[in-house]
Amino acid sequence: MIIRPATAADLPAIDQVFRTSFCDTFAHLYDPADLAAFLDGFTAATWQAEFDDPDYAFQVGEVGGKVVGYIKLGPNKLPHVEPGQLLELKQLYLLKEAQGTGLAHGLMNWALDEAKLRGARRMALSVWSENWRAQAFYDRYGFEDRGPVGFMVGNHRDEDRVWEAEL
Incomplete structure (x- = not known):
């Protein structure tokens, strides 16, 4: 397993x-139409812009040259947290085959270190209220x-929870 900076070729x-x-x-x-509408918002252009x-x-x-997970940090857009010196963990996703391998921990440790390098003192994220x-x-x-x-997700409103940690 290798954890490395993403390149444009990885998008x-x-x-x-x-x-x-x-x-x-x-x-x-979700209703398939809501799911499709949600996924349609993730285009090659939006990934590239970020x-x-x-x-x-x-x-x-990655494992064996195949990307099996990623993490993305960015500016905070979540409520319930004080502004300033804060980054948002935007996404952390793994394929099923990578779950339980320690990859999530490796990516999370990178994110915490990267946030500190960028001058953040706190990190926020959102997670579905029932994703225990x-x-x-x-x-x-x-x-x-x-x-x-x-x-x-399309026209379907989920309740997520905002979580925050001191770095």
Whole structure:
């Protein structure tokens, strides 16, 4: 397993990991039209724009040359946290085959270190209110629940929870 900075050439693989992991975990919750509308928002151009923005940072995990997970940091857009010296963990996704391998921990440790290098003192994220596995993972890193936030998948509104940790 290798954890390394993402390159522009990794963006199609990152998109595939995102779509596969999101659908494997959550597709059963949504009307297919809502799921399709949500996924349609993730285009090659939007991935490229974030990748090119210096306020964002991507890291990938690969096995045998195949990207099996990634993490993305960026500017905070979440409520319930004080502004300033704060980064948002935007996405952390792994393919099923990479779950339980330690990759999530490796990516998370990189994200915490990267946030500190960028001058952040805190990190925020959102997680679905019923994703107990993810919540337990973030709890181990000292994240605390700060309150609800709506997360739209097409016309379907989920309740996510905003979590925050001191770095």
